[in-house]
Amino acid sequence: MMNPQQLNRPTWEQLTGEQQHLLFTQILRYFVNPLLPTTEIAPVRITVQGKNFASQTVMIAGQRYIFVPGQLQAQLGYQVTGQEVLTPQLWDDGSAVLEHPDLPAMALTTNGQRERYLTEFTTAPRTADIPPLLVAQQPLPIDQRSVGLYTPGTDDFSGDVVTFKKIRQNVGSQLRQAPRAIVTPEMSIYFVPTAVLGEYQLRVAEALPPMVLTQTLARQGFSVLAPDEYEYVVSGGQTTLFPWGAQGLTDLPPVIPNRFGIRFSARQYTAEMTTDPLTWRGGWPVSGGQKKVEAQLPFSAFYDSGRLPGFGDLPLPQQVYHQVIRVSFDDDDR
Incomplete structure (x- = not known):
């Protein structure tokens, strides 16, 4: 019998490749729609910033999926520490003022103002249980x-x-x-x-509305990432402000580095659909685009603009989603 605890970190990471493979084949047997072809089952190893992650991958109906182990009491959201306000790659020295569409002009010239800005546009620190997931490596356009x-x-x-x-x-x-x-x-x-x-x-x-799309995917046994799952997968389970670490970058990479091997675009204005039709992640800077922080903060796993795609005066971003299969042993589907 499959031991659910073995599908969570850090237990999964302590298993041998053979043990991971045996568990993975059981996951495919019990959680994947039997009408969908599964091929090319193979181990995968991802190295990001010197840290290795070993897992299993499979092609399901022509799309590659990577197994992402679950995490009990995963640390989500971002706690501003005060150190970020001194990061030169995030802040310009000029006196340009950020303009939030819902708030008065917000200057970022003092440490307190910068901390307020980071708090305003990141989700609150919290913990959540993340189920084991099969996540499509590549996103699909929402249409x-x-x-x-x-x-x-x-x-x-x-x-x-x-x-x-x-x-x-x-x-x-x-x-x-x-x-x-x-x-x-x-x-x-x-x-x-x-x-x-x-x-x-x-x-x-x-061109399906988000709720109709998720219902259509569910008929094949798929879903999309929940908001908490998005934070966990993009951050790789790390609590740093960005997936690449705590500091900003001079030049953004074409693809955001991901510890689980899942691909997330580093193109600005790419928004990811979640199971909550009112919650989109990633996206666009809502406050004018005049400073470095505005260009980079949307690539944080914890960025939350609080805005819907194409709402009001914001541009319509490229809208995408990752198909997922939840490995849930509960009666509910989380």
Whole structure:
């Protein structure tokens, strides 16, 4: 029998590769939709800032997933210590004033003002139990959904058969030609090559409201990250202000380093959908973009603008989500 405690840190990190593999195969057996193909099960090791993390990875219906162990009483949110206000990579020496859309002009010239700013735009310190997760390594645009695997040569498909039936009815014989994309008035279908010759991951473009998208994903056994889970996965379980450490950077990397190997964009204005339709993470600086701190703080795991994408005078960011499978032994789905 699977021991749930072994799926939490630090117990998971103390297991041998063989022990992790055996537990992982049980997770795939009991928690993944049996209609979805699972291939390329393999160990993975990620090194970030000299620290190693070993886990297991799998392809599910053409998307790569990494197992992220759970954490009981994970430290979330950010506690401002006072040291950050002295970090030169975060603060400009000029006297430019930040303009918050809901507050009076907020100067950042004193340590107290800077501490207030960091407190205003980060979540409160707290603890939460994080379940073990299978997390898609790559995010998907919010208007796209992975349907499954399709082989045009044999016309074989595995995945969401209900959506695939709609696709076949809509595009007919074009499906077996496997173009890069098929665009019709009703839907757009994308063919993403996999490592198997002649096999494709099918994606369908659907402008679904967030709640409808999560309900659609749930029918296949998937969800998206909850707000607490987002903080945990992006931070890698660390309590530093940024995933790369406590200090700001002179130049942002193209991809935010992640201790679990999950990819989060370092493009400004990328917002991540969570299970709470009113909570989006990452995103955009809401206070004018005049200082270094405004450009970098949205990449903190604990950044919280309190704003919805495209609300008011803010620009509409690129909206994405990571598909997840929760390994929960409770009756509820957390």
